[in-house]
Amino acid sequence: MEDYRLLTDLHKNADRQGPGGDAETEKALDLAMIDRTAPLKIADIGCGTGASTLLLARLSNARITAVDFLADFLEVLEKRAKRMGLSDKITTLHCSMDNLPFGDEEYDVIWSEGAIYNIGFEKGVTDWKRFLKAGGTLVVSEITWMTDSRPAELQKHWEGEYPEIDNASSKTGVLEKNGYIPIGYFVLPEHCWMENYYRPMQDSFNDFLRRNGNSDEARAIVDAEQQEIELYEKYKTHYSYGVYIARKLD
């Protein structure tokens, strides 16, 4: 748990815990053709401190269940929701995404930004399908190869981190094979990584190290994040997050 304590400490004061952006969340909402006035039920899985949850609550008339397995993130989300007057629309759920207590066909929309990789894309879209109503909508972002072949260093890194990384046509195929109709796809642009996620994180490194007594563990986390950032800057043409939007078939 020490690792989680430090990771939570590094990330919980940030607006978001992964690449993304408000404009991109809104773009996904539009591509999904979600009726903003309807009293829909949305589950936001792996919500972190609520970057997408809060925006969806602001932009729609939906009630949102915000799920994360880190209680500290949910606490921040609750405070942010209160400050923004959105608490009535958001319920937090402290739970793992592979053990969700939802009923069959309970949700109109399942939303998940930068989080499904924790259980794997195929397992996530398969397991979560039963929680969606027939004709319900899935919106997930997933790390995706943008090019057909990659430098060996990059291939090795991501295959070690996440063997399920693949190109968009394969991910779309996984959706089709598992009873979804893909209806939209776009790629997160660079600012979603650098300006919205990596730069604010880098700006917080010194305070994080100071708070944690410059410990070896804290230093190791900063080094690992820094390496990930350098890899992104070097090879950003080859990968990004793809945002996949699909309808449940039956």
Ligand SMILES: C[S@@+](CC[C@H](N)C(=O)[O-])C[C@H]1O[C@@H](n2cnc3c(N)ncnc32)[C@H](O)[C@@H]1O
């Ligand atoms: C990269 S962050 C993305 C957070 C948020 N969606 C965003 O875009 O800012 C991944 C999130 O998934 C959560 N997470 C990781 N494994 C999980 C699990 N098994 N069940 C629920 N949440 C999990 C983490 O705590 C974290 O908040």
